[in-house]
Amino acid sequence: MTQINAYVGFNGDCRRAMEFYRDCIGGELTFQTVAESPIANQCAPSMKDSILHSSLTKDALLLMATDMTGPDGFIKGNNIALSLNCSSEDEINTFYSKLSAGGKILEPLKDSFWGSLFGCFTDKFGIMWMLNYDKGTANQQ
Known part of the structure; x- marks a missing residue:
């Protein structure tokens, strides 16, 4: 979810x-x-x-x-950042691409040490976003 x-x-x-x-x-x-x-x-x-x-x-x-x-x-x-926990790899890629457009990339979307796909950016309105997809949930779906 x-x-x-x-x-x-x-x-x-x-x-x-x-x-x-x-x-x-x-x-x-x-x-x-x-x-x-x-x-x-x-x-x-x-x-x-x-x-x-x-x-x-x-x-x-x-x-x-x-x-x-x-x-x-x-x-x-x-x-304060908005942390968006995504439900699939496709979803995190789509959200990251669309939400970061015109903004400033702080952390490119990549595998993290906690086992998730993670990226961080400030959008074009100055809002910081942290996107996370727990790859372990892919096996549970």
Whole structure:
């Protein structure tokens, strides 16, 4: 099922913010630090405790967050992206091509270390998009 979720950047406050949201909303909260990820050696040692990815789930609610920033750094206002979880490889290719037209490619569509096809861009209206297709779901369909 294709779905859009919010993905929020916190520039160092991700753990504290997501724990606050969990305390307010409830649900299950998970974190992956930079040190726990395959990209740890590509990041400065000072970033090892930074949150690479966090998710808060409760029923149909999914809120995702990170401490990571884009190539232009952290600027309030550019810290929220729309994360589009696609249901097929054809769908992600179509959406990526159409939505990124006239925008700025931040991450070309490619295989990721978490087993998904992933790409990131800012569209022509300045909205950041993160497209993801979990290749493992292809076997479940």
